[in-house]
Amino acid sequence: MATRPAPSSFAMLPASREEFTRRVQLAREAVEDETARPGLRYLAGELDVLREPVRRPFRKLAIPAAAVPRTVMLLPGFATHPVRMRYLARQLERAGHTVKRWGMGFNFGPTEENLAFLxxxxxxxxxRYGRDVVLVGWSLGGLFARELAKRRPGLVAKVVTMGTPFSGNPRANNAWRIYQFVAGHRVDQPPIETVVAEKPPVETVALWSPRDGIISPRSARGLAHERDRAVALRCTHIGFSYAPEAIHAVLAELDRAG
Structure with a gap:
């Protein structure tokens, strides 16, 4: 089966002065619901990513063999490219899993077009692989994973989200103003028909961290009826893509997949 051409990531960026001005206004929008979001101490902790290239060559990461090999699709976070999840992908492959990219470039937000492509x-x-796919989504990528599982549950074995803001106030994070500028719509008014907090009809596990400097832990953890389980880690938000504990948590969830 041939996949249709991937939508252009950059088609979502402002193409005129008027559109640029509109998006600036979205980013500067005054809101009444100033809600709890990670403090500056945790936001500064995200700079840990700058040390990762130095540490990685010296890291001896023990990767256990998969109990059952799975087919996995990785979905990147907001404004990130699939290459940012390459290290995670390699560790999952070391365990014996088959890992596939989502097939698009940068993640600049949802549209009906890119959801149809996915x-x-x-x-x-x-x-191609003859088995249900485990969707692993980082941050905004987790919202895509949850939505795909709602639309095509018969093809999905499990959803694993990592620091994904699927619950509570969509402005309970330090990125919503940037998101509104880049995506071109209000964070609480996505251009697709969905109920973000609604749990997909497949096993759905939320990895979250109290040290997340971008997304409110409450939003990434969710409520009991919005996911099946929530697993607490101690990494940063960016660290979900490279921290050893995040990698091992994903591997554990793959071993538990149905």
């Missing part, structure tokens, strides 16, 4: 991509991966 449905076709999911169908292609499922048909």
């Amino acid at each position: 449905e076709a991509r999911l169908e292609e991966v499922h048909a």
